[in-house]
Amino acid sequence: MGGYIMNDNNAKTIEGKTENTAKRILSITISDDCMKAYARVSYIKDMKTDEYPPKFNVDEIMKIIKEKDIFYGVDNEAVKKLCEDEGENKFVIARGKEVVPSVDDVIKIEFEQEIIKKKDENEFKIDYRDVKSICVVQPGYVIAEIISGKDGEDGINIKNKKIKCAPHKTAKYSIAEGVGIQENKIVATIQGMPSWKNNIFSVIKVYEINGDINLSTGNIDFVGDVIVRGNIDESMELNAGNGAEVSGNIENAEVHTKGDLKVSGNIISSTITVGGEDIAKKNEIDVFNTLCDILEELKSSVQQLQSGYFNSANCTDGQIIKTLIEKKYSRLNKICMYLIKENLQKGGKFSIIVDMLKEKIIGLAPVRIKKVSELDPLIEELKNAVKMLSKDINLDANMYVQYAQNSTIKCSGDIVINGKGIYTSDVQAGNAIYCMMDKSVLRGGCIKAGNVIKSKIAGSVGRVRTVLEVTGDGHIYADIAYANTMFRINGKNYILQNDSKNVHAYIGEGNLIQVDKFVL
Known part of the structure; x- marks a missing residue:
């Protein structure tokens, strides 16, 4: 009996021919993952004699299986059934051993x-x-x-x-x-x-107060967590070395925590800080980043102007810098004055940067600059300061609030509003401010976040000035924002002229504020 082999789509077919043209075919297919082999046989009778060829035997099939490099998991019983089959039934003739997956801790x-x-x-x-x-x-x-x-x-x-x-x-x-x-x-x-x-x-050690913080308890200063199952009354103060939870209201009081703060009641005319020293560090980082951005933009402006009028007037880089500070970057001097004041209050913490500002930026100092590249060491020093401060910042602390009015709130992480909202208050979050309820309102005052503000309703029908501010390349969102709401990003302002919905403010082309919106 003669024969030949066919290969098609990973199948190996053995076709045997008798002298009277009867045919027998064995087709073996291997799965893509090489975990199973399938086989089927078919027999075609001779058209003249009406006789079928002899069936494949076990030895023939086993030989072909080896030729297909199948050496593991051969099912001998399935091979026997394949030999007995009249044709066209598919058999699994080999199975691999599946991986038994590890169980993680x-x-x-x-x-x-x-x-x-x-x-x-x-x-x-x-x-x-x-x-x-x-x-x-x-x-x-x-x-x-x-x-x-x-x-x-x-x-x-x-x-x-x-x-x-x-x-x-x-x-x-x-x-x-x-x-x-x-x-x-x-x-x-x-x-x-x-x-x-x-x-x-x-x-963490927890100090529980099953009532109000008032004159009978005195001010509370505790190294761990504090639970107040009541109000914090007027003129009282709570200092928590970690987090705190207040079940009632905070009115005309002060609360300072290094960890998270959750307030279930209202905050009225109070001062709140969440995150301890990290808040001050993040403020310093924001100032240095802003100063760095301005100086980079100042350098770029000088390079552009060098090829125009100032070049023909034989102006030095220093003269161009001084003109730009006076005409375009006036807030640079305000930031410098702020840093000088902070440096004095913090015992010379930023003396190197302050000295460089005095030498290159403040007053008539820019006139002494010959090349704009002289600003590079100052920019590098600011970047190094940001890196050092960032290393010292601990895990951000978050605040959860229902309602606040006429208060000052500072938080190193996120401020999450789960109630009516925040009214006529100065609020600062190191990362983000989220309004979770559909009718939460941000109205009046200045609401500032490091990266993003997601508000539901900003401003009011009465056009109360409300400032929503983010730093750097941050984003501001508002489901509804009323006219006279100010969006401030990286020191640039945009005042909304019409009541609008689906508002998104961000820095767009030309380093300008872009506000996407639909008019109500």
Whole structure:
């Protein structure tokens, strides 16, 4: 009996011919992942004699299987059934060994915390609508359990090649103050608030006040977290070394926290700072970044003007710089004066930068500049200062507020508004300001954020001046913004002339404010 081999789409076909032209065909197909091999046979009778060719036997099929480099997982029973088959049924004649996946370690948190929604492998999103109350545990309470995983098993494909199994991921965590490890459990060793941030477990001391902070309690200054299950009355002060939660109102009072602050009541005529020293550091970073941007823009302007009128007038770079400061960059002097004042108040913290400003920018100093490149060391010093300050900033602290009026609020992280909104107040957030409720209002005062403001309603029908400000390349959004609302980005202003909806303000072409909107 003669024969030949056909290859088509990874299939190997053996066709045997008898002398009277009867045919038998064996087709073997391998899956793309080389984990399965399929086979079928078919027999075609001789048209003259009406006889079928002899069936394939096991030895013939096994030989062909080896020619296809199939060495692992051959199903002998399936091969026997294939030999007995009358034709056209498909059989799985070989199976690889699947990888048994590893089981990663699991950290099981045993206390109520903020709801965390996984967005992708590297990013987590806090659901600000469901921030939980502070949980207090006692010594011995199990705050977490580490459930150990195990490595899986390697697989083997039908061509006898190993498929490597990834090792299991071990839980990454460490412990800090107030917790210990007992076997596979993280246990509180003191009374306080359990915390798991940046994969660090701790229990922070908590001071609970089951009522108001008033004259009977005195001002509160505590190294850890503070829970106030009442109001903070007029002229009282709360200082928390970590976070704080206030169930009631804050009126004509002061609250200062280094960690998160949640206020369930109203804030009236009060001063609030959240984030401690990080707020001051972020202010300094904003000032240095703004100064750096202005100086870079100033350099670019000088280079453009050198080829025009000032070149023909034989003006030096220094003379051009002084003219530009007087005519276009007048706020540069204001920033310099502010830094000089801050430097005096902080014991010469910025002396190097201040000295360079005095030498190159302030007063008649620019006239002594021969080349605009003399500003480069100052720009470099500002950038270095920003890098150093950024390293010292801790995890941003956030604030959660329902309603505030006639208050001053500063926060190093996000300010999240879950109620009526903020009225006639000066507000500053290091990162973002979010209005979560459809009718939350930002009205009056100055609302400033480092990167983004997402408001629902900005300003008022009565056209109360409301300033929404972001730094750098930040963005401002408003579902509804009323006329006379001012958008300020990186020192540039835009005043809304008409009541508008779906407003988006940002820095566009030409380094100018672009405002996308629809008129109401």
